[in-house]
Amino acid sequence: MKKRIINPVFILFILISSSAFAADMTFDSVCAQLAQHPNTTGSFTQIKKISAVNRSLKSSGTFIFSLEGIMWKTEKPFPSSLVVGMTSVIQTTPDGKKTVIDASNNQIFTSISTTLSSIFSGNTEKLYSSFNVVFSSDGNRWTAVLTPKDKTVSAVMKTLELGGLSTTGGAEFDTIVMTESSGDTITYAFTEQKYPKELSDNEKANFTAK
């Protein structure tokens, strides 16, 4: 329930990680690359696999990761959006109604902001304190499996697997697989990533709870 609120944070984490690349790839070097791009935008495809009933729900849309938070805008098959800010979570339904959940006093959201600042400052020490990280590479492909140390988080999310390709210009980030403790998975595939230095006013407005 509440624990699910953390998912977008990890997604953000992954997206930011998409810019990471180095010849001697390590998790630290990937994280170091993250600090270079304060904003990332692009498209995503999401597949939710419900293991108990062996079904999948597929959707797609666009995303924004920034210092302001994360925006997840689902366009197909049904439009909706989710914004995880530093102090609130805003959900918008197809009829345009916004539900704002105050997160200012919520420990999970506070930990999200801490994680965000760790990523953007390249502070892997703090990330290591929250996750056990197994990093591997095979040719151009790299994978980082993050296992939360926090039992409250791990009771919902078993692992978070990030994957991407390495290129000479940096790292190309393309997948996230989040495995829940129930066995359900959510897989994200990212395309068309861009790294604008600043977000437009419209994009920024998404992060304001009005």
Add this chain to the structure above:
Amino acid sequence: MKKQTLPRNRTFAAIWLVFHLAIILPCLFVIVKDRSVNFDADLFNMLPKPDIGKAMGVADEKLTEMTGENVFILVSHDDFAAAKSTAEKVYAQIKDSPRFKSVSLYSDSAALGQVTDFVHEYRWNLLDDNAVNMLSTKDGAQTFAQNSLAKAYSAFTFSSLENLEEDPFMLGEYSLQKYLTSLQNSGTSMSPKDSVLAANYEGKWYVMIRGILSKEGSALASKSNAVAQIYEVCNPLEKDGIRFVYSGTPFHSYKSSTSASNEITIISTVTLLALVILLFFVFRSALPIIISVGSILLSIATSFSITYLLFGRIHILTLVFGTSLIGSCIDYSIHYFINWKANKSLTKGAEIRHHLMTGLLLSLISTEICYLILVFAPFGLLKQMAVFSLFGIFSSFLTVVSLYPLLPLPPEDKRSIPLLKNFNTPAWYNKKIVSRVTTVIFFAATLTTLGIFHKNVKIKNNVNELYKAKGRVLDDTVLAYKVLNYNPSGWFIIAGDSTEDVLEREESLCERLEKVNEGKPLGGYIATSQYIPSIAKQKKSREAVKNLMPLAEDQLAALGYSSSSVSALQSAFSADADKYITPDGNIPDYLKSAITSEWLGEIDGRYYSIVLPVSITNETAYEQIADQDPNVYFEDKIRDIGRDLDRLTKTILLLFAAAYVVIVVVLKFFYNWRHTLKTASIPLLIVLVITSIFAASGINLEFFSITGMILVFGLGLDYVIYMIENEKRHDDSQNSKLEPFAILLSFLTTAVSFGALALSSFVPVHMLGLSIFLGLTTAFLCTIL
């Protein structure tokens, strides 16, 4: 004479023995049987209970008792792991302690799963008014269905999607989100982190341990007190950056009871010591001192026993106040021993008794009338104090008139008080003139002062000023409030003839409360009906869901299910037609604990619940909400106690007037008009002096100072009674100096004991002591001059 005296002495002694044994032995029996003494130091218990009717009062008391047993221990450190590890150490040491009903540290993730299952099971019944309104139209139902699909395909849902086939409209998800929002808005700032509840405030981590004290652990001034155990466990761990923050009424009660115990010890010791020195200086013999102290101890034992037997426990403040008995009780001893030591015209103990009897009896009657009247005050603590004093003084009187005459008189050559030789009135002194001038000056000065400061004469009680936390307790209270962001200080009590009746009233109240608090921070509340709606509301929810059923086929198809799932869905809906949740039903432990303080259940044949706002954002609006329903009462503890104390103060003033009339009537039986008027003028002067000094000092007349005023009535009248008795004897010998001297000694001893109370750090005791001290001084000066 001897033949007559002996049987009379025996009769007195027998009465004395029976009286004391009848009181002390049963109390000893109760204490030995229970193997503990039930002290009460609850701060709220020293204040009047709200005037809200018996049943509501029981509900209020139950709630106050429950909240009064809660303790929060916040373990803080810069590093979360260090804070958590220390919290685990504390938890391990206290979790099995019999001093706690329960101790919790860990936040059970599985518990949230129970809530998910619960909202799924009752998904048809849990829709709120917004959803019900939305589903009342075809378009609204369509929008609701679309929103559900969007949610299922969105990046985030609160609950698992494995129930989509049984719940394609995500009704469970809708209710779960509402539940979680309610839980978040109504609780503290703590949230789950690594299996515990934690918060980060100004860069420090705070891990919360919550405890509920058991009956044994709540016992104050006792070695088994839970707070004492918390300090024992936590204090050694408070090092290397670890800081404990303690929050909850029991910490304040513990601190106040400890302070009170220390004060009792100090005040009693100092008072007794001062009295012993004074008496030794006067009598130059240990016997009167030993006997007087013995009499005081016996009085205290008697007072304690009767109070304990009648009330089942004794408030620590009664004991603090009880120290004043020392001063009152010793008056009788002083009058006896002054005559025993120096009145050579009296050759036997029985003669001394006879000589003093009228004065002592009138003094006893006037004092006892005042205490007796306080017994009728609608306030438990005051009743305790009154009973304590009533019996203590009677015990002392009985000891003086029953046992003291059995003491042999000192040898003839030793029957003198050397100090008395220096106790001479100057030749120019004319008692009649000085007395009248003094009285006129007192009246003139006090009336002038009152004329100048009449605007300051106010009967106003402010509970916040009665108890002020200090030092660490205060620091912790402030910090805990900032960290927890939680300060409920008032609540609604809802009554009804049935569970359903209460829930329906609650829902109506909550609706109005939400309107008042819309968009306000700390505008949340906890109410049973947030989680367990009334059956009427559940039926409305079911009715609304019916409007979704025609959309089920399309909905299921959009989620990838075949049309065969539609009939299963409709069957499930029909099968649950008579399935409703009730507060006494099978609800998850997690929710049960969330509403444990709110659902009071059946009390005396009616049902009660509490709606607890996180804070009082608008007191007037809250009161108006409650005023709309006679079965709803809004209680703001601090405001209500202040208001009740104001009312009680006025009642006491009326009792005071009644006591005055009764005493004057009684005195008229014994005295002529001149003496009666002289006596009657003393209480008036006492009131004027206390009121004018308080007004000039800008101090409100409040409950405890008024109580002091009524108590000083009895005590202050004693002096003038003894003096009149002395005057009536028309004795011009040296013996005529004995009574004024005894009055001086009485005043000094009583002033010492009440003056000591005025030094108490407890505002109530301080005000009481100050009021009595001022009154006594007035009475003494008006009598002796």
